[in-house]
């Protein structure tokens with residue numbers, strides 16, 4: 001038997017697998033999805049087994065054996081290995097990149113250089129070395145070093161040099177003389193956590209007898225045995241010590257007498273261990289909910305792959321439908337994956353799932369420590385859970401019998417990964433569900449145009465080899481007939497003409513006063529993108545920009561610094577203009593910090609919680625702020641997109657969007673869609689329970705259809721207008737896009753390359769006529785320089801039914817030499833969400 005292995009070669013990634021022999025001793029362990037260590041040239045590298053077969057490409061005698069199997073169980077299931085091929089083909093990335101994205105960071109290989117004592121030296125067989133004239137007497141210190149290494153098997157070179165600080169020269173000598181050999185080791189970044197645990201050796205009766213037998217002066221030891229007799233279970237050593245206020249030596253002496261044993265036991269690092277989630281029972285569904293639930297549950301029972309789009313207004317109770325659908329899936333002994341946007345993976349969301357399914361649930365998101373993530377993932381691996389709720393990458397959970405995949409807030413652009421593999425979790429979910437014959441629910445109050453298009457009859461005819469048709473399910477009403485909030489559009493131009501220069505319109509100002517009086521709560525949204533504070537000179541118009549990127553610097557009040565959000569470049573706030581020397585240089589625009597200040601001035605005593613990137617970097621801070629707000633220890637929750645999504649607080653009756661058009665002005669064809677979604681979502685936080693809600697949208701473009709539709713809760717009219725716009729311009733969902741970005745330090749070389757690429761693309765596209773493929777560009781990217789590299793882009797527009805991957809790859813390959821010799825970078829983004 002041979003194994004085909006995709007190897008992690010950092011310098012030259014390839015999709016080609018290499019064949020290796022499986023040594024007799026490893027037969028039991030090597031399977032598809034195994035992580036293995038293999039020799040590759042002079043090195044040893046990590047790789048994944050993607051196939052087992054008995055017909056190698058090469059002369060089997062020349063094949064090298066696998067040198068190491070890294071795990072007891074393969075970390076990837078066979079269906080994930082297959083999915084990696086799909087990801088690689090669809091998003092034009094290397095298979096190894098896709099495979100790496102599927103395992104937790106803790107398992108990504110870390111290569112270490114170790115030394116070990118050479119075999120010859122170990123065996124004391126100096127004969128050969130003598131013959132070669134290499135036998136050298138070792139100095140006593142070298143003997144000591146050799147013994148130290150031999151004792152441990154192998155030692156990492158850095159660690160060795162640290163221990164024997166002054167012996168660097170002698171150690172090097174031992175390597176050149178062959179007494180020590182260098183080996184490359186593959187190390188995991190993380191391992192299972194082990195805890196010393198005390199196991200009583202007998203039943204309570206027995207333990208009491210042993211306590212009797214102990215000498216009278218061994219009071220403490222007696223105490224331990226009697227304690228264990230009361231609670232005859234294994235207990236963590238540290239807990240026992242704390243409980244009885246004794247020292248470890250007391251327990252050790254009992255272990256020496258065999259009255260108990262102390263063993264290392266593997267434990268899970270549980271991020272939610274301290275939290276107690278009250279169990280909830282299924283709610284009685286509303287008629288709309290049951291109609292939707294019945295249809296889903298029927299499909300789950302059929303075990304056929306099927307995709308639903310659940311369009312339910314904010315507060316219509318989509319989560320309850322998810323919960324009950326998951327129960328149906330679990331009843332059939334199948335597993336469920338729930339994806340939610342990172343940003344809305346709040347304690348509230350986790351509580352709802354843990355509350356219903358208890359410790360059958362694993363949670364995966366990026367705010368966990370690497371160890372916690374690894375342990376949650378191992379729970380899935382070891383089949384200790386059957387539901388996982390997590391951000392984007394949780395779609396790669398190593399489940400083996402998936403019955404249901406739910407993507408909540410399916411319209412969120414954060415489901416698209418911006419670094420390679422640039423996959424869209426929504427599309428990957430559908431691909432994975434297809435493998436398992438599983439049902440997919442795409443849920444949203446504001447479905448993406450792509451998903452909605454999939455439900456239209458014309459789409460099904462349009463895309464013969466494309467995506468499966470999607471079945472639309474609708475919930476138009478909030479639970480218990482609660483009304484959707486009343487929405488006011490405020491024209492900020494008019495406010496200004498009436499002499500109001502504040503960032504709060506008169507209407508919103510009054511409403512805030514009113515809620516403060518009634519002790520109800522307020523959510524204020526200040527969209528960050530395009531609205532960060534920048535510094536400008538009012539005398540000459542100079543704007544402080546990043547010296548390495550084509551972007552203005554953002555002012556951070558707390559540190560009084562200017563920072564680049566792309567490369568991290570930081571400089572001190574200037575008091576005079578570097579260009580003209582004027583003192584009239586100051587920061588413009590409204591950041592969340594300024595809103596907070598202004599609130600304090602206008603409403604003395606107001607309690608504000610501010611949530612933005614600055615206040616939520618610390619682990620657990622997200623949770624902390626939301627808990628404070630829920631416990632009504634603040635009047636206002638002020639923040640960026642973070643406050644717009646998924647939150648369900650009964651006391652919130654007022655929502656203000658301070659600057660609705662910040663997104664609208666971005667150079668992106670999805671600007672209107674994003675604006676509509678954000679306004680609908682944030683408005684949806686108001687009046688979700690008994691108290692009715694009210695929303696103020698402040699804007700400079702009150703006539704825009706995205707804002708008018710959002711204020712009328714009218715998805716349909718928005719969708720129709722937006723579809724017309726997209727169709728007219730050949731944008732998605734009618735056409736698909738591939739964005740190719742080239743970057744280099746020198747403009748002439750970059751432009752030449754971009755033109756070569758575009759020409760090749762056009763030539764290839766022509767050869768595929770009459771299928772419509774449009775090549776746009778090359779043009780400078782909207783952000784034309786990042787980290788001192790200039791950027792140019794080409795856009796490919798095509799219809800779904802054409803297979804375009806080969807064409808793009810072929811065109812990119814014509815630049816192979818420039819990439820190699822001049823370090824040109826080519827980045828390919830299929831279905832791009834951000835057009836920067």
Ligand SMILES: Nc1ncnc2c1ncn2[C@@H]1O[C@H](COP(=O)(O)OP(=O)(O)OP(=O)(O)O)[C@@H](O)[C@H]1O
Pocket residue numbers: 283284285286289312313314315316317318319320444445479645646647648684688
């Ligand atoms: N059948 C039901 N009976 C009573 N209360 C319900 C029922 N279903 C849901 N609820 C409650 O209604 C509120 C809104 O439900 P939920 O948060 O699930 O809505 P949603 O559709 O997910 O909203 P959003 O899209 O805004 O996040 C919650 O407090 C939930 O507990």
Ligand SMILES: [Zn+2]
Pocket residue numbers: 537538539540541542577578579580581582
């Ligand atoms: Zn100036």
Ligand SMILES: [Zn+2]
Pocket residue numbers: 546547548549564565566567568569787
């Ligand atoms: Zn920069």
